[in-house]
Amino acid sequence: MLIILLPVLLALYTPIDAHSWVEQLTVIAPNGTFVGEPGYARGNYERLAGRSIDQQMTNLIPPLGRAVVTQASPTDYLCKESQRTPTQLEGARLKASPGAAIALRYQENGHVTLPANQAGKPANRGTVYVYGTTDPKKDEKLLDVHKVWTADGKGGDGRGVLLAVQNFDDGRCYQINSGKISEDRQAKFPHTAIELMGADLWCQSDIKLPANVPVGKPYTLYWVWDWPTLPGADPTYPKGKAEIYTTCMDVDVVAKSNSKLAIKDGFVNGQDLNKAAIPGVFNTLGKAQSLPPPTTFLTSIAPAAEASATGVERQTLTVTDWVTSTSTIFMERSQPTSMG
């Protein structure tokens, strides 16, 4: 058995340099279809054939070489140096109206479809938090915002809000590879290969701008992918490892056009997946959102969500990993009161 399995494992293992960032922002029409011109992050480098932009776009916290790997430091900036001011480089800002639904798209780079590449990662492939503010700071610190700002705007210094908490694995996205997850998804979510994504299907965080964002000004979005290594899973990191990636971006808020779009509200099934939101998320925008259960490897959920006195809500998930073993992980879904 092992003799048969080993070449398969080796074939699936592709070392990964590329991490993830928000490649594009797009407005989503009420029927779930992307519309209009896309926008780009601060300091964006365009994807051009033969050009690697990983170094320019990846922002890892804590950075490589840090002695303490289990948590971010209070001095860590939220934004990459090239993204600390609202400055565009290659690619314009997105234009969107107050209350607009917006897709933030990113590549999974195997983090969804080849989970065996990294030991001890969460079943949902990490959690994406999106924060919004009309009052960004040049020296914004991660720990002043992340798991501090709240949906009601009262968290931390009150300068911004938590707009969304979603699984990194949106349930559909894939990179083309010979892993089972990718092959299953290629069959289940087919799309025409296009220049932008190729044959891959990018992941997305779907959010909704607050209805009261001021028109005529930029609104800042912080995308934070929290992708920890659990303790005891990787011998290099016996106490686990914090691993966070961010993208900082602005949206130009414009007035709603008066022309009424003759399309119905609610995601329309059967549409082109190159230009479609994630229905399970999109249909809940503007309503109280709860984190959908992770789709990757999930075999059963014990609905043991409990809100503790410390404000840390724990969701117990029973997962079967991609080989055979069954394990239980804890996901902390809301903020610890202090980050140490």
Ligand SMILES: [Cu+2]
């Ligand atoms: Cu990566």
